[in-house]
Amino acid sequence: MISTGWDGTVGLIALDRHERRNALDLEHCRGLAAAVAEQVEQGARALVLTGEGSTFCAGADLDGVYGDEFRDALYTALRSVLDAPVPVLAAINGPAVGAGAQLSLAADLRVAGPEAYFAVPTARNGLAVDPWTVRRLSLLAGGGPARALLLAGERLAATTAHERGLVDRIGSHADAVSWAREIAELAPLSLRYAKLALNSLDTEVPDADLERAYDACWASEDAAEASRARAERRAPRFHGR
Incomplete structure (x- = not known):
């Protein structure tokens, strides 16, 4: 089982x-x-x-x-x-x-x-x-x-x-x-992009998928949350958005 x-x-x-x-x-x-x-x-x-x-x-x-x-x-x-x-x-x-x-x-x-x-x-x-x-x-x-x-x-x-x-x-x-x-406490979208990019070294990953995952990190609410957390001197709370 x-x-x-x-x-x-x-x-x-x-x-x-x-x-x-x-x-x-x-x-x-x-x-x-x-x-x-x-x-x-x-x-x-x-x-x-x-x-x-x-x-x-x-x-x-x-x-x-x-x-x-x-x-x-x-x-x-x-x-x-x-x-x-x-x-x-x-x-x-x-x-x-x-x-x-x-x-x-x-x-x-x-x-x-x-x-x-x-x-x-x-x-x-x-x-x-x-x-x-x-x-x-x-x-x-x-x-x-x-x-x-x-x-x-x-x-x-x-x-x-x-x-x-x-x-x-x-x-x-x-x-x-x-x-x-x-x-699990790290930014999910960043981890997803990093995994795709690393897997592309030995597995076929479409360039479009990599580009979308990359852009999603920079446009995410999690990126804004990280910025706020730095300003407020606290740990960020990531939600994968």
């Missing part, structure tokens, strides 16, 4: 499939996409995604991985995280393997426990990840680690991933939620 909850304006989503180490099947891919959409619709200002137990996500459930229907559902789920108009933090509490590694890459920020690691063992099972995954992994972790993961089937430990830039912070789920609470 996909578990959801709230911490203030932070939406909490967890893969909860202990018997399969949170491996993704068709049902859970669809459930994840639905959970992201639902929490955004309900006003989440940030999302934290994790796995229950000691594994973030062991990858795709190999019993169904070879079907086109599963593959479409997986990439729809990844795209839901990538395209969410709010920051998504992955709290990587354990191994992130294959589709689990892809899910962590789709998030905007990654907080990993010291016992976590990343692996993309496609060469061990005759499969492949899409070009976006290769670009994203290379952009975040660097060309060397990306090649070691994809060509040599190696694991990348959380501490090494942190040194390389793939992991933003070493910490727990609670640390990820705390960070998300801080982010």
